Amino acid sequence: MKKLIAIFLLLIFVVSLVGCHNTQDAPVSGVLHQHQSTNEEIDLNIAVLKEPPMLTVVYGDKTMEALRGTTSWNYQNEDGTGVSLESDSMHPLQAKEYMTPIDLISSNISSTNSFEAFLQWDTTPDKISVYCWSEEFWNQPTAASEEIPVNVFMIDSNFETKPDISIELKDGNYIYEVVSEWNSSEKYGGTVRYSFYTIKSNMESQSID
Incomplete structure (x- = not known):
């Protein structure tokens, strides 16, 4: 038992x-x-972007909206029909009056990388290329440009990975063009060009007696 x-x-x-x-x-x-x-x-x-996102450039404590230029964009309606948008624009070297400059002196800049600027979109492009010209080429749209390296770091935030995109600005007065491409979605995509320029104010330090 x-x-x-x-x-x-x-x-x-x-x-x-x-x-x-x-x-x-x-x-x-x-x-x-x-x-x-x-x-x-x-x-x-997923939200269908009927127009491309704007580009915000962040430098130190300053932010500015880049000028959107030539655009080729397409998206799909709910009924399956497609829409294509084509917009031609003036060359960045001819659009100075339409852009707000970034002052390399007036911003509070990082001591680690004093000329690092961040590129931000609500929806990040799949491909980014950046080019620049010296200010001596204003109003010379046929002038050859110089390509600028793009730095991309992946950051984990709230169970998703987001890219942190930056470039190193040149020390001086330059014009920049950002060529961005969205190609990973079947519902929208295209290529958009953005531009902005920098100035370096002539601020002479005054000695105190």
């Missing part, structure tokens, strides 16, 4: 362990499943 009672208690103990194990794993599995489903819903209901 004692053996039967011992076996019966052993079976209850084993069943209890199995029950505890299943209860402990359930919340973790549920969170993962919920997170994956949410991502799938976001992918299926």
